[in-house]
Amino acid sequence: MGVGGHFWDLLKPNARHEGPDFLRNKRIAVDLSFWIVQHETAIKTYVRKPHLRITFFRTINLYSKELLELFGMPVVKAKGEAEALCAQLNSEGYVDACITADSDAFLFGAKCVIKSVRPNSKEPFECYHMSDIEAGLGLKRKHLVGISLLVGNDHDLKGVPGIGLDTALRFVQNFTEDEILDRMLYCAGIVPYKIEDDTPCRLHEIGNGDTPLFQGGIKSLDDCTPGSDESSQKIRCSHCSFCGHPGSKRAHFKSSCQYCTTSNGERCVKKADGFRCDCSACDMGRKEKEQKKQENWRTKVCSKIAMESNFPNAEIIEMYLCDNHSCFSGTFVYIPTDGPCISWGSPKTEMLVDFLACHKLWEPSYIRRMILPMLSTIFLREMATNRGKTLLYGQYEFDSVLRVKIRNGRQFYVVKWRKAVTALSRAMCTIPSRELDMQQDVVEFDESPDLLEEPDGPKIHVDEGSCYLVTDENMDLVRAAYPEKVERFLHEKELKESKRRKSSSLRSEGTRETSKSTESRGVQLSITEFFRSSKVQVVVKPGEDLTQIPDGQSKEKRERPTQNLSKSVRRRLLFD
Known part of the structure; x- marks a missing residue:
């Protein structure tokens, strides 16, 4: 939920509609709570023994943590809200964006929030930047906290009765960011420093029943109205x-x-x-x-706020402004050139195979085949930055780019990985070299929308005594890791396209000459030359009477040639 009062509708005019390419080469923090709630809502099953269910899912969470660590991913445990930790990672530069449906991620300090992402979808998703919100609405982080206190949030659902989102927005825009919260926190005894001027704190003063003074363009009534002497004159x-x-x-x-x-x-x-x-x-x-x-509008709003006890809630403000939602020292590293970043280590392949074989009862060969696309992507990233590693999984080397493949509207390179062997006992698929040459110019489309279908692993085939693996890889990543291989593939593709254009032009010229020779005759063809008759002529032998031929046989002879023709063609043939 986050902030109440349809807060997302307020921010929607400032949203950017991004495509899947926006997530490329970015570090994203994902709040899984929204997806889990959606899953449990869809199931809607009655739990007979909830304590066993809780034990089961807690055990699954422990196994999931161990599984992620085997993949080399950092696992961080949040102290409270998941979106709070995601926002902290985003504000401190560890990740580039957050994926969460809770709008209070901005209150926790998030700079870029993606509301929802649908896998295997071509539709753009909504992306919100805090800079766009500040430019469009004039609201900063503390302004949003003030709105949440007025309209309600996850920790105070009711907020202030009688104040909606439009009223709260108009109200907080009358204050600067420092005035609306800092002075309120000082009055509550949370902020250690002292405010030098004598201006009373704003929301705290309203909560005590006093009318606030507005700064900026809106002044008090006494400052704007003329004096008694001036009005009398x-x-x-x-x-x-x-x-x-x-x-x-x-x-x-x-x-x-x-x-x-x-x-x-x-x-x-x-x-x-x-x-x-x-x-x-x-x-x-x-x-x-x-x-x-x-002034009348401000009086009404202030009277509604003054009726609320314990306003503003200092604990909620402290929670939103806190920047320590987890302790992840040692999990991430700091690079002087790039700043803080996530340290994603190399997967522990053999331990991962043993873990899945023990808990999922999968075959080790199947596990290795399924994780190979991930290993190939990590290998290409390492090759793009560091040329030290030459073999994928210690066994396969980059051979060539096979063709271009389109999946979910995005183009991929189909890459061949080669392993030289003297003898191979069996192979899943054998593709001759002639067929491979024909497939290099084919653009394959894979638009399967079935999310329950098992993802395709690498295809394996044998050619000339070598074992090849075929995987789908990102085009930019392959170009950065092996630029010479990509240039060779594009050059060969261009040569084949030029040959194809020449052959097609020759065929078109031959067709044009044939049509010219037909037109040069200057004779109008008859209808029988356009539509050749396919009627079966019954040949009568000498001495045989036509009446002796059975009707069924003659009918069969008449109908057999035309039974596969359309009705319109048969109708035209009757005129011959």
Whole structure:
């Protein structure tokens, strides 16, 4: 949930619609709580023994933690909210964005929040940047905390009764970021430093039933309204009913006023519909009305806030502004050139195989085949940055780029990994070299939307005594790791396309010459030359009577040639 009052609708005009490429080469912190709640809501099963269920899922969580550590991923335990830890990682630069459906991630300090991501989907997702919110709404982190206190949040669902999101937004925009929370925290005894000026703290003062002073463009009523002496001297001047400017109609009838400019200068111009006089007296009157309206609105809001006890809640404010939601020293590393980053170690392959074989009862060969795409991606990343490692999994080396494949609207390179062997007892699939050459120019489409289907592992085939693995890899990653291999593939592809264009042009020229020779005859073809007759002619032997031929046999002979033709073709053939 996060902040109440349809808070996402307030932020939606400032959202950026990004595609899957936005996540490429980025570190993302994922809040799994929303996905877990969706899963449990979809199941809707009655739990007979909840204590066994809790024990089961806690055990699964322990196994999941061990599994992630075997993959080389860092595992961090949050002290409280998951989105709070994700926001802390984002604000401190460990990750580039957070994936969470809780809007209070901004209150915890997140800079970039992705609301939801649908796997295997081409639709763009909503991405929110704190800089866009500040530019579009003029709200900073502490402003958002103030809104959550007024409309409600996960820790105070009701908020202040009678105050909605629009009212809260309008209210907090009257304060600077320091005034709305810092002075409130000082009055609550949380902030250790002292505020030098004597201006009373804002929300704390409202909670005690006092009316706040507004800074900036909105001042108190006494500052904006004229004094008693000034109001006594102010005389309401009359306005012309014809042109609407100061003065009498009789005076303007004789000659035009100074505000009206006419060609002959005899009479004023009739005022238009919705006319507003811009004289000083009218302008002052409008300001006074607007000030009274604003003051009445502030009084109503302050009276609603004053009715709430323990407002503002200092514990909620301290929780949102806290920057220590977990202790992850040693889990991450700091690179002087790039700053803090996640240290993703190499997977412990053999221990991972033993773990899955023990707990999932999978075959070791199947496990190695399923984790190989992940190992190949990690290998290509290492090759793009460091050329020290040459073999994938200590056995396979990069051979060539086979073709281009499109999956979910994105292009991938199909890469061949080679392992030289003298003899191979068996192979899953054998692809001749001639067929491989034909497949290099084929763009394969894989748009399977079935999420329950098992992901495809690497395909294995044998060619000329060598074992090949075929995997789908990111095009930019392959280009960065093996630029010469990619250039060779593109060059060969360009040569084949040029040969294909030449052959197609020759065929088109031959077809054009044939059509010209047909047109050069200058003879109009008959309908029988366009539509050849396929009727079966019954040959009668000498001495054989037509009446002796059975009807079924003659009908069969007539219908057999045309039984596979369409009705329209058979109708045309009847005219021959």
